[in-house]
Amino acid sequence: MKFPAFSYACPTSLAEAIELLNDDEDSRPLAGGQSLLPMMALRVAAPRMLVDLGNIEALRQSVVLPDSMRIGAMATHAMNAASFDIWMHFPLMAQALHHVAHQAVRNRGTFGGSIAHADAGAEMPLVVSALDGVLLLDGQSGQRTLPASEFFQGHYTTAIEPGEILTGVEIPFSDMDWAFEELSRRPGDLAIAMVAAGVSVEDGVCSQARLMLGGISDHPIRAVEAETYLIGRELTPNVIRAAAGMSAAGIHARSDTHASADFRLSLATTLMRRALTQLATGAI
Numbered sequence: 001m002k003f004p005a006f007s008y009a010c011p012t013s014l015a016e017a018i019e020l021l022n023d024d025e026d027s028r029p030l031a032g033g034q035s036l037l038p039m040m041a042l043r044v045a046a047p048r049m050l051v052d053l054g055n056i057e058a059l060r061q062s063v064v065l066p067d068s069m070r071i072g073a074m075a076t077h078a079m080n081a082a083s084f085d086i087w088m089h090f091p092l093m094a095q096a097l098h099h100v101a102h103q104a105v106r107n108r109g110t111f112g113g114s115i116a117h118a119d120a121g122a123e124m125p126l127v128v129s130a131l132d133g134v135l136l137l138d139g140q141s142g143q144r145t146l147p148a149s150e151f152f153q154g155h156y157t158t159a160i161e162p163g164e165i166l167t168g169v170e171i172p173f174s175d176m177d178w179a180f181e182e183l184s185r186r187p188g189d190l191a192i193a194m195v196a197a198g199v200s201v202e203d204g205v206c207s208q209a210r211l212m213l214g215g216i217s218d219h220p221i222r223a224v225e226a227e228t229y230l231i232g233r234e235l236t237p238n239v240i241r242a243a244a245g246m247s248a249a250g251i252h253a254r255s256d257t258h259a260s261a262d263f264r265l266s267l268a269t270t271l272m273r274r275a276l277t278q279l280a281t282g283a284i
């Protein structure tokens with residue numbers, strides 16, 4: 001299909017991009033274009049103006065800080081998948097990046113674009129939520145930060161205000177071990193269901209746990225009850241089965257052409273059990 005008519009600007013500074021976005025309320029940032037351009041071609045979106053962030057070099061840069069890493073919004077999935085720092089500090093993210101689309105899409109699609117787009121089946125929102133990332137936003141009224149738990153509000157819905165740009169995400173280092181599991185229809189498709197599980201084990205028992213589910217509902221969900229259950233317990237098959245069952249309990253699951261809500265819930269339990277079993281056996 002042909003694109004609707006639109007104007008295009010390619011600023012070289014963040015300040016200029018913010019000004020352009022605020023000059024026209026029907027403008028949208030353009031990152032890798034891997035989601036926005038197909039949506040425009042399908043007439044699901046028709047912004048009057050696209051503000052391309054591709055020439056703002058600062059947004060592409062990532063930096064390792066003493067206790068965290070700040071990942072630039074315009075770092076592509078391919079850049080992050082090849083980043084030694086990400087492999088070292090966030091093995092969960094490195095594992096999940098293998099599931100993001102295909103190489104051609106990973107070459108253009110960006111970390112920030114994926115987070116701002118907030119597809120319920122996308123891996124990066126789950127990863128950033130599991131690792132307690134802090135979203136860095138910049139707009140006409142200045143900079144602000146938001147925890148991931150407040151940022152993702154629903155399918156394609158975030159706390160970004162009109163005219164704001166996501167500049168990056170600061171992710172604290174984690175001392176937990178992590179496992180990631182996903183099921184999608186074909187390799188590189190968005191997830192039908194996925195889980196991220198993190199645990200620390202001290203003296204044979206679980207001392208820290210973080211369990212997140214994605215693809216099931218319209219935004220990443222934390223399984224707090226199952227996390228609490230794991231603390232102080234040995235990760236035996238029975239404990240893992242109980243925690244996995246608890247992790248999906250009470251979630252209002254979504255249903256679409258790919259899977260029913262019931263299938264997603266039982267899949268989530270299976271994936272969580274697999275992830276926790278990997279962690280318990282050290283098979284990560």
Ligand SMILES: Cc1cc2nc3c(=O)[nH]c(=O)nc-3n(C[C@H](O)[C@H](O)[C@H](O)COP(=O)(O)OP(=O)(O)OC[C@H]3O[C@@H](n4cnc5c(N)ncnc54)[C@H](O)[C@@H]3O)c2cc1C
Nearest residue numbers: 031032033034035036101109110113114116122123166189
């Ligand atoms: C065939 C195919 C398969 C795919 N499979 C997967 C998959 O398995 N998993 C997955 O996670 N993704 C998948 N994707 C999506 C891909 O990961 C995209 O990279 C991502 O969704 C959007 O990133 P982008 O950089 O292309 O953003 P764009 O398409 O340019 O933008 C997406 C949206 O985010 C907004 N936006 C972008 N950057 C910013 C910013 N810095 N600040 C504020 N708003 C911003 C835009 O205005 C737009 O509304 C797939 C895409 C395709 C085409």
